[in-house]
Amino acid sequence: MKKQMSIVLSSALSLSLLLAACSQKEETPEAASSAKVTDAGSLPITTDKTTLRVLMYGNSLVENFATNEYTKWLEEKTNIHIEWEVAPEKSAQEKLNITLAGGDYPDVIMGFNVTPVQMSLYGKDGVFIPLNDLIEKYGVETKKMFNTVTYAKETITAPDGNIYGLPQVNECYHCTMSQKMWINQGWLTKLGLQMPATTDEFYEVLKAFKEKDPNGNGKKDEIPMSGYVNSGPEMFLMSAFVEKDMNDMIINNGKIDVAFTQPGWKDGLSYMRKLYAEGLLAPETFTQDLNGMKKMSGNPEIILGSAPSNYSGSFLPSADRVKDYAAVPPLKGPSGMKSVSLNPYGLSQGAYVISNKAKNPEAAFRLADFMFSEEATMRAVFGRPDQEWAKGGANDVSIAGEPAKWKRLVTLTGLQNYGWSQTGPSLRTSAFRLSEAAAPGTQETILYQETKQKYEPSKIDADKVVPPLFFTKDQSEELAGLSKTITDYKKEFLARAVTGDIDVEKEWDGYLKKMDGMNLKRYLQIYQEAYDAKQKK
Template sequence: MRKTTKLGLLAVLTMSLVLSACSKDQPAAEQNGSKESPNTSKVNSPGKFPIVNDKITLKVFVAGNALVEDFNTNRYTKWLEDKTNIHVDWIVADVKNYKDQLNLTLASGDLPDVIMNMGVSPEQQMIYGDQGVFVSFTDLIEKYGENTKKIFQEMPEVKDAITAPGNKIYSLPYINDCYHCSLDYKMYVFKPWLDKLGLKEPTTTEEFYQMLKAFKEKDPNGNGKPDEIPLVGSTNQKSQIDVWIMNSFIYDDGDKRMFVKNGKIDVAYNKNEWKDGLKFMNRLFKEGLLSKESFTLDKDGLKKIAENPDIAIGGALPAHSPSDITIVEGKSNRWVDYQPIAPVKGPNGFQKTTWLAYDKIRGGNFIMTSANKYPEATMRWADAMYDFEANLYSNFGVQGSSWEWAKQGDVGRDGNPAKYRLLIPFGRVQNESWAQFGLNYRTDKDWYAGQAVLKQPDKEKMYYDVTKKNYEPYKPKINEIVPPLFFAQADAQQLAELDKTINDYVMTMTARFVTGDADIDKEWNDYVSTLDKMNLKKYIEIYQKAYDAKAKK
């Protein structure tokens, strides 16, 4: 059911010996960035632009972005090139299959200079880092990372989260300190239907069931046709149907399905509470309240349902924000009509929401390979992206067209003087920005609260207020959440195979149990037994070992 966000790490294992042989041809000092390259003299000192006087070209492998028309002709690409004198030869991977394409590229040995926005896992960073294929930024940050070091000072947890054993930093951090994003798995309900049917927002799983039943049977859109879809999700990670619902039974982190209890790491998907959650979803499916399209629709398909022309047909849709399912500030006004309800209490009183406590620190999104001939210039190029003005260009577009500096009297969402004005709402397909790709340093205070409130309803303020009211009260404690972890190479290699085998199986069986393709009562014990045979115990032990090592630092 859950579309995996992990890289295919088995490809890493396949190539380990090949990479080991290849890396022996390169000096270790060059592999880990501990010595400057011969191109150092061409790089201007930190703070001085352009970065290089003689233009250079970097080959950058980037995940596709559906909101960006063309990285080559993009106006932020041009702005950054003019500022730095660094040209980019883009290799743009397919939006849906970029992780597979990355694995093939790494296996081929024909490496790009930079891997960007691919979400390379800590396991893969360790394996390729130890082989010398990924280059450590640690020394480069000290010499050229002016903005990066500032981030480390302002958010010390960032450096801790991205530093691998041996004081190696294989990936520069992407920082998005977005409050409403940290409580990201929300359930949006079409409020006009609640009002028409005289329903209150549900507070329990049974009330949620009754709400969906009313959506199906009482013609809330008033057209006399049984065309209402009570509940529908998609394969897009934040719109997967199971996470919000499962948190009424047992904590679901939306990814590994792991949690920490009394200092011990455990998984949710072999517990009786998980089984109860599956049975509830199966009940919804059997009664036609949960659409079977939830397991095949992509993000665009879900948005078509929410934005169905002329008349609403979608009742409840899980999503990160209205922009995932509607056209923000669009003519239909559905972006206001769909409102997120609070997590509902399960039959045993459990009521949580997924808290992405460490999600503001995203690793694996900017990696340099051993093929790069300009490590110092690359470090400065990446570091320049953290600048506040660069963030405005990279996220929104051109000054004067998509955004402008705040005017006298402009007030931000926190009541203090604003820093900038957003002129065009985020979420359109365009060619002015990278649409939140590249590297960012967006703090809640400067970025979100610092945006001028120009009209009501204000999108970000609405997101903040509803998150504070409906989701903040139900987040777990920080010591119940598995933090970012790095693993020793031997453990990482074993974990790679276990992780894929176990999580692929869980994903498959979750879908089968919910849709009734597998009988929960008859096949549950076999399911748990199969997980044990897949060496789930060892899988958890590897995580516990890394967790304990981190706790001792």
């Protein structure tokens, strides 16, 4: 999954441009359309050819949006022609900010994942039109999406009750529990070891990896465990000591807190320190990037015992190696804690926004609504039927082990001109993704089985996960500074504690005091205010 949903905070530049633009209040366009739209759910969408001006986020995997096969198919089906302005990926956000600040808005802004802050501000100012009435009157596919993705409507609704942007839905089952640990199954088998179930057993396994020459080359070159920057072992290991979501936060009885100031976090640091001190955790963990990790795992001697990652293919040199690594189940810690971090939200906000410049907002909305249909989604993401994908055959088995609904004939990985490569609105639910045909032993089937059998039984309750939130401009601006300061210090303290640069026992109280000095309480207060506002909607 290319995009995982997270809470995006506006940059200082974005906020200044937002303020500049919002001072230029404009009237919402009249409801009358420049071309008649047909009945909800019917095609074509307009009886007369209609043109929409669209500002699109560039995609390096799409050759040309104007000549794209999916674009042609959309126009043929809907009678809507798109006049494109494509913003290059590297400068896309800057282009959006300048466009909004200048007041020369296109009819539609697509693919930018416009932030909740931007949607609230421009929506309140009338630049982005509310979509509620259009959804009620014309949203055949949007309503289906709301019914299927039960959290979607609440997530994209602003605090004022309006919906200003439509999402892209991409639910990835194994990604909802992505903080996994992968271990060399061959080494376990060779040494006669069972899959570890507790933190103590995991320690003993790593120790055996270091001391008993599981790769059989007569050298002590094995690396029992390693990670890399932004994919450290704490993501998996800390869940044996403290409950947390994937952002190291937690909701208990309606109150938001952070996991990294809890006593269990301290115990987790001490455990990781033990692993590091005994040479069971590679020093490179805190400095190497993914390329360094792949070089380590690609050593022809096979020296890597375990590593944290969403899926083993991310750090292994080739796909044929994924079968060699199995997921370590959630470990039970010394206090009996055993949990799995969770992110149940699989959508990106602001994928499609209609401006007050649209002369035919009904047609603009109907186009996005149609994109949520299964046929449109298949073409947008996977290409042409019976060329890049096809319906499942009688003998095709899905990722989930059921009769497959569809299968890929060609995987679109490089530059192509058949689909939009996950740009703009589309609807891929978890059930849809799992209905794809896949052979046993491939990465997707392994991920599904390991997640379903090992991780799902211990996942934290969804109501303990901090959901996507709408922040005000002032909250967002304040959070941007607080979040960076707090997160940087959390990472620094973790690395220094694990590597032995500081003593966890002696420095823990000082760590908590420094967090207080960084205004952690205010950080949590802002989150709590936004969460409480969401609960009142």
